[in-house]
Amino acid sequence: MKRSSGARVGATVAVGAVALALITGCSSDDSKGSDEGKGKGKEGAATPTTAAKALSAAELEKLLLADADLDAKKYKVEDGDDTLPKSKAGVKADKSECEALVWATGALPPGDTDAAASNTVSQVPGGSGGDAPEDISDALNINMTFVGLSSYDGDGAEKAMKLVSxxxxxxxxxxxxxAEGETTKVTKIATAKSSGQGDESVAYVQSVDMDGEGTADFKTEVVRKGNTIATFYSFDLAALGSGKPSEIPADVISAQLGKIK
Structure with missing residues (x-):
């Protein structure tokens, strides 16, 4: 699926404004050790997955959200080929313990697996549906969510969640x-309230230095359902400078997890 020119404008501006690396993978963390961002869809719902077999990348591609899975008046689904990093090799943190956070934000697998797929979900300005507008001011109003899926053998998904936590x-x-030769400084991480969906969920907000012009906050959520992990990272350029991170649309999370068995 090819990205419309309007969406390309929005993505291009976002790359410049958030310093490319933020899109290709930011990081996260929180020194308070709060349990607020660590949730389970149901109390004690975590189930043993030691015998689980990872889905293939092709199978994960079929599980990614498509236009038919969402309200066409609100969202447009596109592939992430021109906005997301191709592999972990192109995204590095200066602290190894932070890399799982960097990868999760870049829609890459936070754990040890090669089975992965990703795309982007753009919120349509005004809820009118159709292609993203060509006018750059309208494009800036689009909230984009990067969605990543990864699958693991055995208890690999649980181990990946622990890496994130x-x-x-x-x-x-x-x-x-x-990322891609661009350097970004994450000044702090704060635990955020997660959706509480799936078997486990962790959410965090990262404050990113904007080239000495203050900081901007961005939220990432990582959810495990069985031996599959879904990662969500949203940003809205119109919200930059508001002091609040862009919220990840709850209906996008629910729709994506609903496709994972």
Whole structure:
């Protein structure tokens, strides 16, 4: 699926404004150790997955959200080929314990697996549906959510979630990251309230230095359902400078998890 020119404008501006690296993978963490961002869809719902077999990348592609899965008046689904990093090799953190957070934000697998797929969900301005507008001012009003799916053998998904949770605890004071040759400084991480969906969920907000012009906050959520992990990262350029992170649309999370068995 090809991205419309209007959406390309929005993505291009976002890359410049958030310093490319933020889109290709920011990081996260929280020094407070709060359990607020660590949830389970149901009390004690976590189930043993030691015998689980990972889905293939092709199978994950079929599970990604499509236009038919969402309200066409509100959302447009596009592939992430021109906005998301191609592999973990192109996204690095200066602290190894923060890398799972960087990867999750970049729609890459936070754990050890090659089975992955990703795309983007754009919120249509005014809820009118159709292609994103060509006018750049309208394009800036689009809330984009990067969605990543990854699948794991055995208990690999649980281990990946632990990497994320441990990273949130270890990287609260911030870190540096490099993506596509661009360097970004994450100044701090704060645990955020997660959706509570799936078997486990972790959410965090990262404050990113905007080239000395203050900071901007961005939210990431990681959810495990069985041996599949879904990652969600949203940003809205119109919200920059508001002091609040862009919220990840709850209906996007619900729709994506609904496709995962």
């Amino acid at each position: 441990d990273g949130v605890s270890a990287c609260g004071g911030g870190y540096g990251m490099t």
